[in-house]
Amino acid sequence: MKQFSAKELQERIQKYIDGLDFSQGPQDLYDPIDYVLGLGGKRLRPVLMMMAYNLYCEDVEKIYSQAAGMETYHNFTLLHDDLMDKADMRRGKSTVHKKWNENTAILSGDAMLILAYRLMAQDCIADKLPQVLTAFGKAALEVCDGQQWDMEFEDRKEVLVDEYMNMIRLKTSVLLAASLQIGAMLAGASERDASLLYEFGVRIGLAFQLQDDFLDVYGDPAVFGKNIGGDILCNKKTYMLISALEKADDGLRGELLHWIDATDYVPVEKIAAVTHIYNVLGIDSLCRNAIDQLYEEGIALLDKVEVEEARKDILTAYVRGMMNRNL
Amino acid sequence: MKQFSAKELQERIQKYIDGLDFSQGPQDLYDPIDYVLGLGGKRLRPVLMMMAYNLYCEDVEKIYSQAAGMETYHNFTLLHDDLMDKADMRRGKSTVHKKWNENTAILSGDAMLILAYRLMAQDCIADKLPQVLTAFGKAALEVCDGQQWDMEFEDRKEVLVDEYMNMIRLKTSVLLAASLQIGAMLAGASERDASLLYEFGVRIGLAFQLQDDFLDVYGDPAVFGKNIGGDILCNKKTYMLISALEKADDGLRGELLHWIDATDYVPVEKIAAVTHIYNVLGIDSLCRNAIDQLYEEGIALLDKVEVEEARKDILTAYVRGMMNRNL
Numbered sequence: 001m002k003q004f005s006a007k008e009l010q011e012r013i014q015k016y017i018d019g020l021d022f023s024q025g026p027q028d029l030y031d032p033i034d035y036v037l038g039l040g041g042k043r044l045r046p047v048l049m050m051m052a053y054n055l056y057c058e059d060v061e062k063i064y065s066q067a068a069g070m071e072t073y074h075n076f077t078l079l080h081d082d083l084m085d086k087a088d089m090r091r092g093k094s095t096v097h098k099k100w101n102e103n104t105a106i107l108s109g110d111a112m113l114i115l116a117y118r119l120m121a122q123d124c125i126a127d128k129l130p131q132v133l134t135a136f137g138k139a140a141l142e143v144c145d146g147q148q149w150d151m152e153f154e155d156r157k158e159v160l161v162d163e164y165m166n167m168i169r170l171k172t173s174v175l176l177a178a179s180l181q182i183g184a185m186l187a188g189a190s191e192r193d194a195s196l197l198y199e200f201g202v203r204i205g206l207a208f209q210l211q212d213d214f215l216d217v218y219g220d221p222a223v224f225g226k227n228i229g230g231d232i233l234c235n236k237k238t239y240m241l242i243s244a245l246e247k248a249d250d251g252l253r254g255e256l257l258h259w260i261d262a263t264d265y266v267p268v269e270k271i272a273a274v275t276h277i278y279n280v281l282g283i284d285s286l287c288r289n290a291i292d293q294l295y296e297e298g299i300a301l302l303d304k305v306e307v308e309e310a311r312k313d314i315l316t317a318y319v320r321g322m323m324n325r326n327l
Numbered sequence: 328m329k330q331f332s333a334k335e336l337q338e339r340i341q342k343y344i345d346g347l348d349f350s351q352g353p354q355d356l357y358d359p360i361d362y363v364l365g366l367g368g369k370r371l372r373p374v375l376m377m378m379a380y381n382l383y384c385e386d387v388e389k390i391y392s393q394a395a396g397m398e399t400y401h402n403f404t405l406l407h408d409d410l411m412d413k414a415d416m417r418r419g420k421s422t423v424h425k426k427w428n429e430n431t432a433i434l435s436g437d438a439m440l441i442l443a444y445r446l447m448a449q450d451c452i453a454d455k456l457p458q459v460l461t462a463f464g465k466a467a468l469e470v471c472d473g474q475q476w477d478m479e480f481e482d483r484k485e486v487l488v489d490e491y492m493n494m495i496r497l498k499t500s501v502l503l504a505a506s507l508q509i510g511a512m513l514a515g516a517s518e519r520d521a522s523l524l525y526e527f528g529v530r531i532g533l534a535f536q537l538q539d540d541f542l543d544v545y546g547d548p549a550v551f552g553k554n555i556g557g558d559i560l561c562n563k564k565t566y567m568l569i570s571a572l573e574k575a576d577d578g579l580r581g582e583l584l585h586w587i588d589a590t591d592y593v594p595v596e597k598i599a600a601v602t603h604i605y606n607v608l609g610i611d612s613l614c615r616n617a618i619d620q621l622y623e624e625g626i627a628l629l630d631k632v633e634v635e636e637a638r639k640d641i642l643t644a645y646v647r648g649m650m651n652r653n654l
Contacts (some may be wrong), residue, residue, distance in 0.1 A: 023471075026470075026475040026476055047520065080437060106407055106411055106433060107474060107475055107478075110440065114440070117444055118464045121460045121464070129456055130456060133448045137441055137445045140441045141445075144441065145356060147434060148353040151430060200481075
């Protein structure tokens, strides 16, 4: 049974997405959709869906529509999140509410969500539609829950590590998890396998997000692709900051709060000072260990999936790549 | 076979909607959803769906979930439209972006759209799910198209009557039409009957909207429930204004444009002057005739539905009530 490489799957879904034509109505409603879907990206979610499907079946073209539906949903969340976060740029280009306007961003996003459902339902493999929609709808709603918690946490003084982990599970992990789960469902995998792949996806998603938090502080700027310390400068409540506030004694806590409340500072000094506090508290290894543990838990769950071990290599390598573990 | 009155159907779906519990996640995300769905209203769309179903089957409780899904979708559009239109009030209460804030209105609306799909798919009568979702998704997307045209028309100097009719078809009619169509589909009606009911709904929806435009100028304030002339004061591009601009000679057109551009005027004078121009141009009977024609076309389509005539009486009476034709 043929197995596709990550590269092949990404190219195939990219071509499928490029071929989608949404331009049936008012141009100013559909142009932003083409624009957002055309910004590119790694197409992580559809690739994961197809990889899960490809563990059991080789006719991956049968689920292009569902894979594209998942990507369309994900891009819809980026569009509306950028509007809510008042972000100007996404992947080096203007966001929709900047390039067009806020109302266009609202309404094009709404249309995109409807299109995501259309793709999800379209040509769905016989009998799988109800369970696919249930899994998709659950994840889609949880992503909204996650975004809501994320916005609420911004205005809160204190956030617990557990609350943070729950928020990133909802905002990031469940959609990766549901992609894998739906791919397995569509392939006719057992319920147990679909659940294991879902839980594998949850762990990998959490590890992935914690790694993002970690690399903002300890990453190599040349590799990370963003400036180091961005989260520190804007006091973003990451795993690093929340853990530090939880672990710090009164002295270090005061120092940390001083930098959080500071309005007049030299950026490199704030980054250096906060990083130093993290170092003193051992936040670097705390985070590193949490990532490792989640990753290992994920792999252990994948091990239990009842598919010949060698068939899992592509998925494992892909996830290792996501985690930069092949560097 | 039992037939339910409009009142019974409205009470049943109201009770079902009241019993829905969305409060599974962050309160500030789900409270606005309860709030919007709790504002009441006539539940027109679910009642129409159940009436179409009840033409063929009596177990209307089998489609409560789909009927509530349609109402949830409709209320989602009100929530996001009010945000885009910057409307402060809806049914005598603060709109969500006023009572909470804009981000809450965006995100709660998104969650509502996902919940609408969940209700639409949930416990859907066997084998009907794919066609129900196709019909629902098409209508849902067309409502977005309609809202986009509506917003674009506001900034345009000239809008043709045909363009306006297309806009209100998309923004208002197709959801009423799809409610009837989906009700028929779920009851296992023939494709022809489902299409006839859809087209009946389109005509009734158009007639309903034109009547709203008409009553803003010629209605009895005690019956209409809004102040007369509201559309005239804000230069809303209604059927009345667009028709008048299309029919007027240079002199009357100039007079009309003078009132449209006027910034300093006595409201009652503007209303009286514009109404006078409408009278001179015969816009009142033009609109009245258009409403009558659409209504008659609708009834003629309903006549063709292959159901014993007497079974259609409840639906006919309900639509006559919507059109105030029983007064």
